[in-house]
Amino acid sequence: MKRKLRSGLSVSLLAVAACVALHSPDSLAARDAQTILKETCQGCHTPEANNALSRISHQRKTPEGWLMSIARMQTMHGLQISDEDRRTLVKYLADTQGLAPSETDGVRYAMERRLNTVEQFDEKTSQMCGRCHSGARVALQRRPTQEWERLVNFHLGQWPSLEYQALARDRDWFDIARKEMVPLLAKRYALDNPAWKKWLSTAPKSEALVGDWSFSGHLPGKGELAGVMSVSADGSDTFKVSVKGQYADGTPFNGDGSAILYTGYEWRGNVTIDGVTMRQVFAAQGNAMQGRMFEAEHDERGLDFVAAKQGSNRLLAVQPGYVKAGSETEVTLIGSGLTGKPNFGKGVEVVEVVSQTPEQIKVKLKAAANAQPGLRAVTVGTLKGPNLSVYSKIDSVKVVPEFSVARIGEGGGSTPKVQGRFDAEAWGKGADGKPYRIGVFPAQWKVEAFDDRAKEDEDVKYAGTMQADAGVFTPGDAGPNPARKMSTNNAGNLKVIAAVDDAGKSLTGEGHMIVTVQRWNNPPIP
Numbered sequence: 001m002k003r004k005l006r007s008g009l010s011v012s013l014l015a016v017a018a019c020v021a022l023h024s025p026d027s028l029a030a031r032d033a034q035t036i037l038k039e040t041c042q043g044c045h046t047p048e049a050n051n052a053l054s055r056i057s058h059q060r061k062t063p064e065g066w067l068m069s070i071a072r073m074q075t076m077h078g079l080q081i082s083d084e085d086r087r088t089l090v091k092y093l094a095d096t097q098g099l100a101p102s103e104t105d106g107v108r109y110a111m112e113r114r115l116n117t118v119e120q121f122d123e124k125t126s127q128m129c130g131r132c133h134s135g136a137r138v139a140l141q142r143r144p145t146q147e148w149e150r151l152v153n154f155h156l157g158q159w160p161s162l163e164y165q166a167l168a169r170d171r172d173w174f175d176i177a178r179k180e181m182v183p184l185l186a187k188r189y190a191l192d193n194p195a196w197k198k199w200l201s202t203a204p205k206s207e208a209l210v211g212d213w214s215f216s217g218h219l220p221g222k223g224e225l226a227g228v229m230s231v232s233a234d235g236s237d238t239f240k241v242s243v244k245g246q247y248a249d250g251t252p253f254n255g256d257g258s259a260i261l262y263t264g265y266e267w268r269g270n271v272t273i274d275g276v277t278m279r280q281v282f283a284a285q286g287n288a289m290q291g292r293m294f295e296a297e298h299d300e301r302g303l304d305f306v307a308a309k310q311g312s313n314r315l316l317a318v319q320p321g322y323v324k325a326g327s328e329t330e331v332t333l334i335g336s337g338l339t340g341k342p343n344f345g346k347g348v349e350v351v352e353v354v355s356q357t358p359e360q361i362k363v364k365l366k367a368a369a370n371a372q373p374g375l376r377a378v379t380v381g382t383l384k385g386p387n388l389s390v391y392s393k394i395d396s397v398k399v400v401p402e403f404s405v406a407r408i409g410e411g412g413g414s415t416p417k418v419q420g421r422f423d424a425e426a427w428g429k430g431a432d433g434k435p436y437r438i439g440v441f442p443a444q445w446k447v448e449a450f451d452d453r454a455k456e457d458e459d460v461k462y463a464g465t466m467q468a469d470a471g472v473f474t475p476g477d478a479g480p481n482p483a484r485k486m487s488t489n490n491a492g493n494l495k496v497i498a499a500v501d502d503a504g505k506s507l508t509g510e511g512h513m514i515v516t517v518q519r520w521n522n523p524p525i526p
């Protein structure tokens with residue numbers, strides 16, 4: 001009886017919710033950002049002079065940063081806000097209190113979700129702030145002294161046990177945070193920055209992005225790709241996107257979707273390729289777009305992406321980017337406005353131009369047997385940019401990423417597995433004895449126990465499987481495994497080994513991969 005009543009109630013609640021969603025005033029007349037700030041935030045954030053609100057008006061950050069702050073208002077402070085209003089606010093705040101392109105330089109990896117990045121911050125910032133989250137989360141904000149101070153206070157207030165966790169017992173966290181970190185952060189990441197003022201007054205109009213873009217990409221474990229991305233306007237700062245491309249092995253890369261532009265350059269797209277939703281996180285400036293495109297459900301499966309607007313003149317890439325001395329190979333030049341003769345430098349001869357459009361030139365190359373090993377600047381007419389590597393033998397092999405984290409998943413749970421995805425990079429030795437990168441080579445892949453402990457626990461057997469010909473590691477199922485010691489889960493500590501064949505000689509490279517548990521807390525900025 002009770003059960004019946006409850007299910008009846010929830011059905012009627014759902015029906016009410018559906019009606020509200022369909023007929024809510026929000027969807028009839030979207031509220032503007034100023035109204036939302038007044039009606040939804042001002043209850044807790046005090047109005048100040050010049051139409052400002054306490055806290056909110058004294059920070060600048062990325063769209064993801066704003067989204068996280070507002071989401072925290074919802075989860076921790078009971079803020080009630082519709083998804084639509086939140087989107088409106090994130091857009092408005094990112095546009096009016098965002099970061100200039102130069103302020104995100106060097107830390108875009110966090111938004112691009114390159115989660116295997118090994119960060120480079122000073123020792124103090126790494127220990128004080130980088131033990132819990134990325135240093136990039138800090139570097140992607142701008143605040144005056146008082147706001148950095150309040151942020152520190154918020155950390156301790158919200159998590160009073162902070163000083164006893166996260167390995168923080170080795171120091172007086174709060175004291176160092178207030179006395180040393182706050183001045184350092186206020187200086188390094190000040191609210192006022194001429195670069196931001198300049199960007200606000202010089203940012204190009206978003207219509208400038210409408211048109212066709214020639215792109216080049218690379219997906220670890222799969223290879224290079226190229227194609228055209230067509231962008232058409234679909235409202236202000238929003239776009240329709242369609243992608244037509246192909247991997248070097250012939251696999252098509254086609255799809256459609258939409259994108260939105262924040263802060264005049266932060267391009268965020270959603271494109272469905274072959275039934276799989278991929279996100280685009282690009283910096284779009286002038287005739288160039290650059291960033292990463294990754295699967296929404298598997299951000300480890302992502303490609304480096306660079307594009308040039310058709311009509312502009314830019315040479316983006318050479319695929320593949322290497323040739324062996326004494327051999328012939330076909331390469332493709334990718335860019336926009338490619339006219340004139342391609343040139344590959346000393347010792348490399350163009351045997352034949354197989355095909356040529358302004359976006360792609362296919363060329364048959366021959367490298368002389370005595371061509372000096374090293375990098376050549378590639379040019380097409382007056383355009384330059386990418387290099388071609390000439391090598392006679394591979395000197396060493398690197399596994400990229402050198403250190404990575406894969407995660408068990410599924411096994412009845414809702415969290416997907418996080419794969420390991422690797423490239424084998426061949427390196428040569430130049431005439432000067434210095435190492436230079438030749439490029440990504442096909443390899444044979446395997447994993448081994450990283451140490452004695454891993455060997456004893458048979459991590460290789462349980463932690464997952466490596467695809468021998470692709471460098472793609474799929475971790476084991478989540479949950480306890482009765483076959484393992486103390487029914488532990490399928491975690492593991494592994495060496496990742498790539499063997500590259502160079503004219504019958506096998507060279508190996510080695511990386512380190514930890515296979516660990518699910519990432520339960522997965523905010524937009526790690």
Ligand code: HEC
Pocket residue numbers: 037040041042043044045055056059069070072073076077078079080081089147150151154
């Ligand atoms: C129910 C009260 C409440 C409402 C409503 C509320 N906030 Fe907050 N907000 C807080 C409190 C408390 C803090 C300080 C603690 C913290 O940072 O979480 C705060 C802090 C902030 C900060 C500073 C965070 C930081 O990292 O320094 C921002 C930005 C912010 N709020 C934005 C908003 C926006 C935008 C809205 C409206 C959509 C909003 N808040 C609505 C209570 C509220």
Ligand code: HEC
Pocket residue numbers: 061065068069072128129130131132133137138141151152155159162165166177181185523
């Ligand atoms: C004990 C772990 C811990 C430490 C140490 C820590 N943080 Fe955080 N930090 C958090 C958590 C948790 C959040 C909230 C994430 C969320 O909103 O979902 C956060 C959020 C932030 C944010 C985003 C706030 C916003 O709403 O815009 C910034 C910026 C930040 N931390 C900077 C720092 C700095 C600077 C330090 C070092 C002085 C630091 N953190 C040290 C755990 C930590």
